[in-house]
Amino acid sequence: MTPAQVAITAFLVVAPASLGAVHAGDLVPQRASSEEMATLRAAAEAGDAAAQHKFGMRLVESSARESDPEEGVRWLKRAAAQSYLPAMYDLAVAYYQGTGADRDYAEAARWFEAAAHRGHGPAAFNLGAMYDDGLGVARDRDKAVVLLTQAAREGVPEAMHTIGSLLAEESRTDEDLIEALKWLLLAEALDDGDIEQDLLALYGRLPQSSRQEGGRRAREWLRR
Numbered sequence: 001m002t003p004a005q006v007a008i009t010a011f012l013v014v015a016p017a018s019l020g021a022v023h024a025g026d027l028v029p030q031r032a033s034s035e036e037m038a039t040l041r042a043a044a045e046a047g048d049a050a051a052q053h054k055f056g057m058r059l060v061e062s063s064a065r066e067s068d069p070e071e072g073v074r075w076l077k078r079a080a081a082q083s084y085l086p087a088m089y090d091l092a093v094a095y096y097q098g099t100g101a102d103r104d105y106a107e108a109a110r111w112f113e114a115a116a117h118r119g120h121g122p123a124a125f126n127l128g129a130m131y132d133d134g135l136g137v138a139r140d141r142d143k144a145v146v147l148l149t150q151a152a153r154e155g156v157p158e159a160m161h162t163i164g165s166l167l168a169e170e171s172r173t174d175e176d177l178i179e180a181l182k183w184l185l186l187a188e189a190l191d192d193g194d195i196e197q198d199l200l201a202l203y204g205r206l207p208q209s210s211r212q213e214g215g216r217r218a219r220e221w222l223r224r
Helices: 034-047 051-063 070-082 085-097 105-117 122-133 141-152 159-172 176-189 196-203 208-222
Strands: none
Touching: 034 051, 034 208, 051 070, 051 085, 070 085, 085 122, 105 122, 105 141, 122 141, 122 159, 122 196, 141 159, 159 196, 176 196, 176 208
16 A cells, blocks of 8 residues: 555543543542452462453552552563463553553554554554654554554444545545445544544535445444
């Protein structure tokens, strides 16, 4: 794919495993009782990767007295070393933001890549944005697009919007435009902000039959 005429917006998508994608500013500091923290610590010290991750995140995110981001990151590392996917992703976020550890984009990219390789959509989106910007990795537009496409297929609305816009701008065939419409309709359906202008511009380039096909593909994707 040739260099796009639209920019890929590089912003961090933070996705707790149980919540789906949200932005970093949307995270609410967690509070936990002393009993819960003691239970989590015991399970974490026993080697339970899920407990290590949860305990680490409690320490990283808490606004209460138990807050200790640096210790939290140490627990995330232990869980990530066991290939626990949520911890791999949250460790990447910690390095990206410089939370509980020195900001290290190369290390963030390494953990985003490990998580993306295992099918984590937000990790693929963030890594794609990093490749597009050359942040922590050598700039590689083609690799960025591959990762963003993976993220779109994994259901990340921001990636759907980005790929739809790229296809619309770089289209060589009617098929490209139909796929662009599919992704933009999905981004709208999954509430990725205001993309009405993008959709209206694309509708104006498509015959009725192509509009219907793009809509059909979007509905089919949602029924998966």
